[in-house]
Amino acid sequence: MSEFEFITRITKRLSRTANERRDARGEVAEKAPPDFVDIGPGDDAAVVRAPGGRVVATSDLLIEGRHFRRDWSGPYDVGRKAAAQNLADVVAMGARPTALLIGFGVPLETEPEWAERLYDGLRDECDLVGAAVAGGDVVRAPMVILAVTALGDLAGRAPLLRSGARPGDVVAVRGRLGFAAAAVGLLSRGRDAPAVLLDAHRRPRPPYAAGEEAARLGATALIDVSDGLVQDLGHIAAASGVSIDIDAAALPIAAELGAEGRTFVLTGGDDHAFAGTFPRETALPQTWRAIGHVVAGEGVTIDGRPHGLTGWDHFRQ
């Protein structure tokens, strides 16, 4: 199969989002471009609307064996997750995702069907937020490689940075914590993981509404929890020149996480919850859970004490 045949085949998987709207029976109801993609795959570059006059852009490089395992996750879930983690980064800036670009490295022996299911996953995750795969590149590679770039629009708002937290702010999270890490903890010891954990590992469900909601609520900082809560709050603390104190009793530690639940919640990434800081007087809706507060100083403490926990280092692990 040549490059062009392969690209044609996987590009077709994107057409539901890129070119068609389907009715409830799956029939093509209308041909319409997605909201933001003016020029999709097939030219020298894509053209994506940026109505706010600025574009939010982020990219991740995912390598088989390091960031995903084909024996732990099927292609559809790899696609969903690869899209999710980049869409979540756009949302963490307070923006609405508009498009993905996908660089896809394909081993010679890869079945076209495997690639098609991967692109189905990318497309379906994009559909959750009204974004679409707008372009990319397909090359031969020694292992599966996914280079995902996500774009987003701020609708004229200021971005929610890591650097805006101020002493007195409330720290709150929205989304699940520790589920994916608990699954990996079990799988890497060769043990079965309960379905709820396995699902969380294979297909994170970032609460995508969190970004625009946090912006509306007046958040002073926002981050996607991908390296672990303590480490990611540490990024906010460092960027803002403040300290963050976590209230251990307020942490959402789900029973499903088992005996090590507290550690998974504090150090596990990959659930793509969002952590933000809000002015003290903010009336937080129930979707957000207050777990601590911002104080003068530096670093992250738990109940006022040093935590001694280490987070995720993509180089060492």
Add this chain to the structure above:
Amino acid sequence: MSEFEFITRITKRLSRTANERRDARGEVAEKAPPDFVDIGPGDDAAVVRAPGGRVVATSDLLIEGRHFRRDWSGPYDVGRKAAAQNLADVVAMGARPTALLIGFGVPLETEPEWAERLYDGLRDECDLVGAAVAGGDVVRAPMVILAVTALGDLAGRAPLLRSGARPGDVVAVRGRLGFAAAAVGLLSRGRDAPAVLLDAHRRPRPPYAAGEEAARLGATALIDVSDGLVQDLGHIAAASGVSIDIDAAALPIAAELGAEGRTFVLTGGDDHAFAGTFPRETALPQTWRAIGHVVAGEGVTIDGRPHGLTGWDHFRQ
């Protein structure tokens, strides 16, 4: 060296463009953000200006041993070339490049100095067009991997697509053709290549002004010549539903290309020249060379006859 230490080190190489302006002696003259990057590396995502209300976006995945060889090119040239080929794709839409995102896969044994030189190359190529590296991702990988995304702005103009060529249009090229392919032809046979060819292979010099110039001249289609002139004109022909006839006598075949010059010019990529179609009455400046014309039909011919040439297939070669 941890991920954060490594990222801090390479991010510093970007600071000349991202944060500082230097005077003639290399001293920091002023701290200023680059023209288009509002938020650069260090947050969940970058924020890049898109004053035209749309963003042009393209990405390439480059894998060591396949797209570059560390024994043929040093890190600085790998960086220059990786940036150039993506900036050229933005220019081929008639847009001005604004920013790059870099996904960088790093083998464990890679010297930090090698990575720094790579980022120097990325930065310096961006400087040629007023763009900057706005963000990205660094991960451990079994070989060097570069995932490059380039963004650009159309300043409110319509993009120059592959699909706009019309019978009667003149076909013209701007930039060198065949130089990089001639170098690879010699190197892959274990022979020395003259400096002018070697330089062309290591560090393409796309004529970046070509995109906005073509737009001003009223080009009906534009493409970055990366797969070979015949194949890339074939993309315009297919997308536009027309045929393109090349006038063999008009081809710019440089003497340095040697006995196989004609083949290198017709099938060699990687010089990142631009090929466009223009209404017949266009007064082309000397920077553009007319090499053929658009006729009704399909495919690409040379002097009215089928060419029998094959172009570059990234999967097969």
